[in-house]
Amino acid sequence: MFSIENLTVRVNDKNLIHNISLTVPKGEITAVIGESGSGKSTTISAILGMLPPQAEAKGAVFFNGENIMTMSKKDSLLLRSKHIFTIFQDATNSFSPTQKMKQQLYMFTALRVGDDKERFFSKMTAILKELNLSVAILESYPFELSGGMLQRCMLACALYNEPDILIADEPTSALDMLHQQHFITLLKNLHAQLGTTIILVTHDLGVAVSLANNIVVMKEGEIVEKGQATEIFEQPKHPYTQRLVANHF
Incomplete structure (x- = not known):
């Protein structure tokens, strides 16, 4: 369903990602772990087409047999918007401070799937209730909400859109x-409810242990180990993975 083949990302004559290949099993949670600078976020940026202009990416990113990287910009943007939804590190940066939440949540959801405002309000109200969020937040500005509430708003968008892949x-x-524990529980519930394929990028092994079926370990732009979560944490093979596990546990 979703795979990366021989992906290399180069910026200013420096390779940030070195010829990595990865298959993400459908309907499972795959955690990409590694310390800061390991290449996790650069890989995600390549998948999303969000690399800086000076970056050069080679290789392939396949979704349902189609190589996103060889599509026209219009077609790849359409595919990503229809099938992939992303929750970023700091939800505050995902929202404009000058617009109320109802306008922004509408743009992230109903506008993408073609729902009218009546359908949006009905469906979003039910989802917010499910996430223990008051419908009153629709009249709030982002700066009036906590970080945890904003992350739940992003989860609400994922529940609304029902993407094939959640990053x-x-x-x-x-x-x-x-709030970490609450968010982890909600993410588990979303996965159980929709069967969404989830790519979780984290440096927190505790979060990976709590959620993932599969683990991919990155170091300095390379994949050094990958496999089922239980195998990785119980019997890590690569010295880097062994150190990560030992430091956490």
Whole structure:
């Protein structure tokens, strides 16, 4: 369903990603782990077509047999908007401070799938209730909501859109411990409810242990180990993975 083949990303004559290949199993949660600078977020940027202009990407990113990287910009943008939804590290940066939440949530959801405002309000109200968020937040501005509430708003968008692939890029790093645990529970519920394929990018092994079926370990732009989560954490083979596990546990 979704795979990366021989992906290399080069910026200013420096390779940030070195010829990586990865298959993401359909309907499962795959965690990409590694310390800061390991190449996790650069890989996600390549998938999303969000690399800086000076970056050069080679290789292939396949979704349902189609190579996104060889599509026209219009077609790749359409495919990503219809099939992939992303929750970024700090939800505050995902929203404009000058617009109320109802306008922004509408743009992230109903506008993408072609629903009218009546359908949006009905469906979003039910989803917000499911996430223990008051419908009153629709009249709020982002700066009036906490980081945890904004992350739940992004989850609400994912529940609304029902994407084939949800990418969560360090979704808990800006949250305190209590809100981290709550977000993890909600992400589990979303996965159970929709069967969404999830790519979780994190440096937090505790989050990966809590959620993932599969683990991909990155170091300095390379994949050094990958496999089922239980195998990776119980019997890590690569010295780098062994160190990560030892430091966490």
